[in-house]
Amino acid sequence: MPVLEKGMVLDNRQVASDLYVMDFVAPSMAQKCQPGQFLHIRSNGTYDPLLRRPLSIYDVLADSCIISLLYRVVGRGTALLTGIDIDNKIDIMGPLGKGFTLPDSPESILLVGGGVGAAPLMFLARQLINIGCKVTLLLGSATAEQLVPGQRFATLGVKVKTASMDGTDGYHGLITDLLMLEDPSLYKRLYTCGPEAMMAKVSGWAIQNNVPGELSLEEHMACGVGACLGCARQLNPNQNQYAKICMDGPVFDIKSFSTIPNPIQGGSSHE
Ligand code: FES
Secondary structure, X not given: OOEEEEEEEEEEEXXXXXXXXXXXXXXXXXXXXXXXXXXXXXXXXXXXXXXXXXXXXXXXXXHHOEEEEEEEOOOHHHHHHHOOOOOOEEEEEEEEOEOOOOOOOOOEEEEEEEHHHHHHHHHHHHHHHHOOOEEEEEEEEOOHHHOOOOHHHHXXXXXXXXXXXXXXXXXXXXXXXXXXXXXXXXXXXXXXXXXXXXXXXXXXXXXXXXXXXXXXXXXXXXXXXXXXXXXXXXXXXXXXOEEEHHHHOEEEEHHHHOOOOOOOOOOXXXX
């Protein structure tokens, strides 16, 4: 059951060219969050902009009740978020949606994150490491300046490999090309989040190599609780079946998306 809470902001800092991390204390919510779920945030204390913003949960330190959000500035709502100072309170609803399925026992796991889409993978990596998994992360972006910081993952014990399209960090090229260099027999499971064209290729690689996995979809979400139908979309062009991304997802089995009908343009749960 989602809760409404006012979170006390501890930090709100720029971590890459257009990426920010906000840490806040929310005792009730922090105990309920699962990796892959999202929160609905009001950008400031007023009703302007009217709608809440859906933002993926980046990380949770349950013992200290601290939740972190990683967001990209793409419009007025997220620009307003950057102006929230330490000790101010933010209005949060959540956690919302269906998160990632964790393995029952320690496994070797591959994570693939593109751009700010890597946001939900941080809390997932923390939980996977906690249950004894060996975790490798492929992290990609256009340039080094736009890369989600890998250090926080590495501190947990995650093996981090980066790719940038201009060659300024790690592998020079697409993250999906870096993926092709991986030996699929090393991995029991895969999780991915990022641009849908990227996730389509990642899912295709996993399915072809019999690596089960899940992906997290980004979508405009007005209500976040299944009431407005604004996030409903066809999961597979061959099936006349629609899903509410906010409730049925945002996490889905990769087999649901071997063919992706509607690549998203614009705002998402990370922006
Ligand atoms: Fe309203 Fe999903 S955002 S139904």
